[in-house]
Amino acid sequence: MVKRYTSMAYKNADDMIFGTAVHPVKAELGLEVGAGYVTAEVNYAPRPEAGVSKEKLISEYRKLTTDILARAVQIGFPAVSLETEHVEQMTNNPTWGGEIAHVQKTILEEYHEEYGIKCGLRHTPGDIREDRDLLALIGGKYDKLMESFEAVADGGADFLSIETMGGKEILDYSILRNDVPGMIYAIGCLGGIDMEMIWTDIKKIADKKGRIAAGDTDCAQANTAMFIAGGLLDKNLAHTLAILARVLAGSRTLVGYEAGAQGPGKDCGYENTIIKAITGCPIAQEGKTATCAHADVMGNLTMQVCDLWSNESVEYHGEFGGTSVQCWSQTLNMDAALMNTAIQTGNAKVLRDMMCLSDKYRDPQGYILAYDNAFKVGQAIVKDGNDLYLRAKNAVVETIKILEASKKEGKLLMSRFEQNALADAKAAVEALTNESDSFMSDSLAKYKAEEPRFKPEANYKF
Amino acid sequence: MDIDPTKILVRYNVQKEKAQSPEQMATEMFPKAEPARSVAKAIFEGEEDDVIEALEKAIENGANPIALIDDVLMPGMKIVTDLYDQGVIFLPNVMMAADAMLEGIEYCKETAGTSPKPKGTVVCHVAEGDVHDIGKTIVAALLRAAGFTVVDLGRDVPVDEVIAAVKKESPMMLTGTALMTTTMYAFKEINDRLLEAGIKIPFQCGGGAVNQDFVASYELGIYGEEAADAPKMASAILAGKGLAQLKDQFHKH
Incomplete structure (x- = not known):
């Protein structure tokens, strides 16, 4: 059994600030996260042709790691953290991921020893728990995934993370049908059940190996919703529904911390402001520096309370200013330097509020993820923290309430589409039961009948 | 601290909204x-x-x-x-x-007890090694909505299986989606295998990490930036457009 959060780590939203967390964590090579300063977390992907063999992949990661560290000392940055999100070969062959972690850590050690630069390394095995057509969350692939965590921990990864996919088969079905109860079931309930299982085991590995179980992200679901929603003029999903998926992710990603994760939370978890408010754990975030990977409507706002500042992912290749990882790591580090200057000069809250306000009214997603509103969503989650269904539903209800209340202020303009989608969501949620057991059994019956890819007994032990 | 957001950003979706509702x-x-x-x-x-x-x-x-x-x-x-x-x-x-x-x-x-004459068949798949299939699901739904017959091979589809399906179904177009840079490499292999077999059909490729530069690097590749491009491309093929004309129309960058 995990220990559920039923209270907030911060008393007030205004107490949250970038670079400082209630519970900082320390990596092996001097880097502390959430201990009073912000650090860049550089993310990258190998070139497509590097995936053909282990040797080519190792060579690719050796080159890009060296590039990042070389640029960091050239420009004079005091710290840097790296994140390696596995390509599937690295997780399916656990020794590959382990060897790459070792190669990277060795380079970090050399730079740390020579220059004193503080370094961290996160490895994020891919969630390989799938067969050709179906999720296979439990069984042989689960065991292989745990082997991968063991291997990267042995290789030297400080922070262990993953982007799990529990509930995705129902989310993919429901999000394309404006089905908000289905989203609650997929993200809040099924996602939460899977998170509890996997993070309990990741925590055991982290403890055994002396590493840090860092945290998850609802990339598979809430980011799917955010990407489908797209820009202001895209018509694939109302942004008011995308933010409902996101706040549900707040309830779901929290389960990792309830199972023992300590942060830094994963960069693409845009739900992380909610997570930090509840847990007090440090978080990574991405925004304007992730435009190399995707476009979204929050560029500055996501920096508001970050502890690591990331670029999501960039393919390793040449740019005019060096290799891509050098260019992006320099940009990240310069942002970190600005935030650290604000901290040192006593202007952190001013900068936080400026970054937040520059995006807050751009879109319903930014409005809810602004730290003051995200804090309120966190409070709604912990109010029924012991019940995965009720707390997920609370998050949705609170979000709808905040968005409706915004109309009085008049600063967040919503299109008729967005308002209609919100009204439909409200009607759907108001019709829901307050009894978890009946919601779970009704949903089970409904989605077993409607979605043939849903295998509840095999994947969620129902 | 607070701001007047109208000096900072423009909600073009609100500004451009049609006066009439969709229902009207x-x-x-x-x-x-x-x-x-x-x-x-x-x-x-x-x-x-x-x-x-x-x-x-x-x-x-x-x-x-x-x-x-x-x-x-x-x-x-x-x-x-x-x-x-x-x-x-x-x-x-x-x-x-x-x-x-x-x-x-x-x-x-x-x-x-019979079926109408099909408008055209499109084979859809997600690249080998890639299990992210919501983009392909949308592509397939939009093609069906436009009256095309879709043969959906699913996700993580080996190259051999794609080639076999194309030989069997003789589609007017093949689509491939991929989220990851490492898996999209399979598209090039499919292109080469189709050409070896003497099959020259448009191969629409899109999704997460896929970009126009990559797709334009192989002969049959037509970049589909959005899922909604798929039925437009199929209709353009029906109207007689060849590979060069399709590239001209859909390669916007």
């Missing part, structure tokens, strides 16, 4: 005659039961079930896809409308 615009587009009007309305609302009920009534009154597909169901769906293309309605509305229309088509086929 759709109502103006519905055919005047029955049963086309009732069927079109039921498709727009995504109400399968109402679609079937209207079709039942029409068949009882002597309508030919196969003719109803071309004359009633497809035009009804076209109203929905036109409104989507104009940015008036959202994708979930299209998905639900397509579900309702496809159920209507199945009902007509079962009732008639």
Whole structure:
């Protein structure tokens, strides 16, 4: 059994600030996260042709790691953290991921020893728990995934993370049908059940190996919703529904911390402001520096309370200013330097509020993820923290309430589409039961009948 | 601290919103005659039961079930896809409308005991090693909504299987989606294997990490930036456009 959060780590939203967390964590090579300063977390992907063999992949990661560290000392940055999100070969062959972690850590050690630069390394095995057509969350692939965590921990990864996919088969079905109860079931309930299982085991590995179980992200679901929603003029999903998926992710990603994760939370978890408010754990975030990977409507706002500042992912290749990882790591580090200057000069809250306000009214997603509103969503989650269904539903209800209340202020303009989608969501949620057991059994019956890819007994032990 | 956001950003979606609601615009587009009007309305609302009920009534009154597909169901769906293309309605509305229309088509086929002449077949797949398939699901739904027959090979599809399916189905177009840079490399291999076999069909590629530069690097590749490009591309092929013209039309960057 995990220990559920039923209270907030911060008393007030205004107490949250970038670079400082209630519970900082320390990596092996001097880097502390959430201990009073912000650090860049550089993310990258190998070139497509590097995936053909282990040797080519190792060579690719050796080159890009060296590039990042070389640029960091050239420009004079005091710290840097790296994140390696596995390509599937690295997780399916656990020794590959382990060897790459070792190669990277060795380079970090050399730079740390020579220059004193503080370094961290996160490895994020891919969630390989799938067969050709179906999720296979439990069984042989689960065991292989745990082997991968063991291997990267042995290789030297400080922070262990993953982007799990529990509930995705129902989310993919429901999000394309404006089905908000289905989203609650997929993200809040099924996602939460899977998170509890996997993070309990990741925590055991982290403890055994002396590493840090860092945290998850609802990339598979809430980011799917955010990407489908797209820009202001895209018509694939109302942004008011995308933010409902996101706040549900707040309830779901929290389960990792309830199972023992300590942060830094994963960069693409845009739900992380909610997570930090509840847990007090440090978080990574991405925004304007992730435009190399995707476009979204929050560029500055996501920096508001970050502890690591990331670029999501960039393919390793040449740019005019060096290799891509050098260019992006320099940009990240310069942002970190600005935030650290604000901290040192006593202007952190001013900068936080400026970054937040520059995006807050751009879109319903930014409005809810602004730290003051995200804090309120966190409070709604912990109010029924012991019940995965009720707390997920609370998050949705609170979000709808905040968005409706915004109309009085008049600063967040919503299109008729967005308002209609919100009204439909409200009607759907108001019709829901307050009894978890009946919601779970009704949903089970409904989605077993409607979605043939849903295998509840095999994947969620129902 | 607070701001006047109008000096910082522009909500172009609010500014550009049409004066009429989607329902008002759709109502103006519905055919005047029955049963086309009732069927079109039921498709727009995504109400399968109402679609079937209207079709039942029409068949009882002597309508030919196969003719109803071309004359009633497809035009009804076209109203929905036109409104989507104009940015008036959202994708979930299209998905639900397509579900309702496809159920209507199945009902007509079962009732008639025959099938209409297909408009064209498209084979869809997700690259080998890649399990992210929501983009492919959307592509397949939009193609079906536009009246094309879709052979959906699913996700994580080995190259051999794609080639075998193309040989078997002789499609007018092949689509491939991939989220990851490492998996999209399979597209190049498929291109080479198709050319080796003497098959020169447009191969629409898109998704997460896929970009136009990569797709343009192989002969059959046509970059599909958005899922909604798939039915447009299939229609352009039907209209006689070849690879060079398709690249010209869809390679926007």
